[in-house]
Amino acid sequence: MILKQNSSTNIHRKYWQAALGLLSIVIMLLWQSESVFAQEADDVQPNQPLFLQAEKLIGNATPNGFVRELIGNVVLTQGAVTITCNRAVHYIEQNRADMFGNVVMKQGTVTMKAAQGTYDGFLRQISGSGGVMLLDRNSTLTAREGTYSAATKIARFYRTVNIENDSLIISCDTLEYHRATQNSYASGKAVAVSKVSSAYLQGDSLVNIPSRRYSRITSYRNNAQPMVSQIDTVDADKSDRAFQQSSQQSSQKKNASKSSAKKQAATSATVELPEKRLDTLCITGNLLEAFRSDSNEVYLATGNVQMTRRQLAGRADLGVYEKTFNRIRLLPSSTLEATGATATTTDTAKALPVGISSSKERPRLWLDSTQLRSDSLIVLLEEKRLERIDAYGNAFAASKNDTAHQDRIDQLSGENIIISIRRDTMRSVVAEGKAFNLYFGSSDNDDGTKQPDGAVRNAADTIKVLFAKGEIETIVWRGKVEGEYIPEHITRKQIQTLRLKGFAWMNDRPVLERGGLQKPKPAVAKQSNPNLLPTKKQVMKPTEASKLPPTKNANIR
Secondary structure, three states: OHHHHHHHHHHHHHHHHHHHHHHHHHHHHHHHHHOHHHHHHHOOOOOOOOEEEOOEEEEEEEOOEEEEEEEEEEEEEEOOEEEEEEEEEEEOOOOEEEEEEEEEEEEOOEEEEEEEEEEEOOOOEEEEEEEEEEEEOOEEEEEOEEEEEOOOOEEEEEEEEEEEOOOEEEEEEEEEEEOOOOEEEEEEEEEEEEOOOOEEEEEEEEEEEHHHOEEEEEOOOOOOOOEEEEEEEEEOOHHHHHHHHHHHHHHHHHHOOOOHHHHHHHHHOOOOOOOEEEEEEEEEOOEEEEEEOOOOEEEEEEEEEEEEEOOEEEEEEEEEEEOOOOEEEEEOOHHHHHOOOOHHHHHHHHHOOOOOOOOOOOOEEEEOOEEEEOOEEEEEEEOOEEEEEEEEEEEEEEEOOOOOOOOOOEEEEEEEEEEEEEOOEEEEEEEEEEEEEEEEEEEEOOOOOEEEEEEEEEEEEEEEEEEEOOEEEEEEEEOOOEEEEEOHHHHHHOOOOOOOOOOOOOOOOOOOOEOOOOOOOOOOOOOOOOOOOOOOOOOEOOOOOOOOOOOOOOOOO
């Protein structure tokens, strides 16, 4: 029994010795990794001179002190900083060196390259020009000129700046990069492009925090609002394909005048038309934030939010674009307060520009000739196509379906309104809960034209409008149905007062277009041409919407 106790004691002792040994190794590794930057910062004493070596050295006495010129395989060192170049001029008393040709600076994990540069030994700062590049772990910066401080570990790049990391490519006029945190602070025509999607962020200034997968972009006062835009390629509709076929036939006619052999080839060949078109989603606000995770990509717009996408447009105090889930939400400013003011929403509220407040109006949406207002609006996409619009809380829809009589506006209201859409065409509109509708009728003349024919006003628990080929086919009223027909002679006299409760016609439909900066290219280590952005801007306008057919009571949920 004693032997068993001793054996057990030995086993426990060996276990704890092994655990303590492993813990010591982990602590040492952590200490070493955390002290890398500290070593780089502390290994240089104040006013420590520069040490240089080269294949050839020429010394000169000048009124400003003794100057040395070094030629061939020049190496400059100061503590953990090592710089190599083809030629250098060393100003000994100023503790400074001008460097020329293939300048490469290294400090720990960071490498900076430039065509030429200057190193200040007192400030421990290198300045580069003629095309500069900084490499640091998974981040790559390029610009025409820039500086890097070996003391503070902060880089400042200027003129046509690009920075690329695992998830983003950012371009701007000026950028400050903090090596310790890898945070970037961009200003001047800032554009951020997701590397995993076709989403663009653009504005005057941008903050990117890789550790939180978070970006924030704003614009200066009196400048255009920051914008997030998403370009999708979707199947073309019939009108798009007809246009493509017409273009192809025109092209074939032009080629018909060529040689008979080419003509035969052109007429016998089968050409597969690319049945695709571009959809551009644009969302603007006083403040834009991007949140990225492995499961979702979310863009939050706060304050005076505007949105456009083909025949769709909207306004709200708060806009949320959940890219992964293909969902857009337009919400009132009260949503921030109702969510409990989380850290994110609190930061968002604080980040709104001073003097700019939200409109505090209910979200509203335009779908071709239909307008919709409610407490909250949700736009759902399916395979990059508009599928459904949900309007929750005091929903109201109004449509101008009679182009010859613009004052006759069909109306629909309810607690909720839901619009179902398929291939850019309305399939059904449903108003739920205390539903009311006002519908202006028409009758056919002998010559095929239509003339006004009074109005119909109904109330029910649920009103459902079904469409066929873009035109109303059936209207269904369910539960406590009440209705009245208003003859044309009365309708004509009361046209301005035939309005349901809550009616309002809005004339502030937003019109947006994506900014002219093209997608930044990934950074490359070519010093002779560090300009990675196109010098010629191309303004891309949203695709012209193919309008939906006129519809009655086109309401949304």
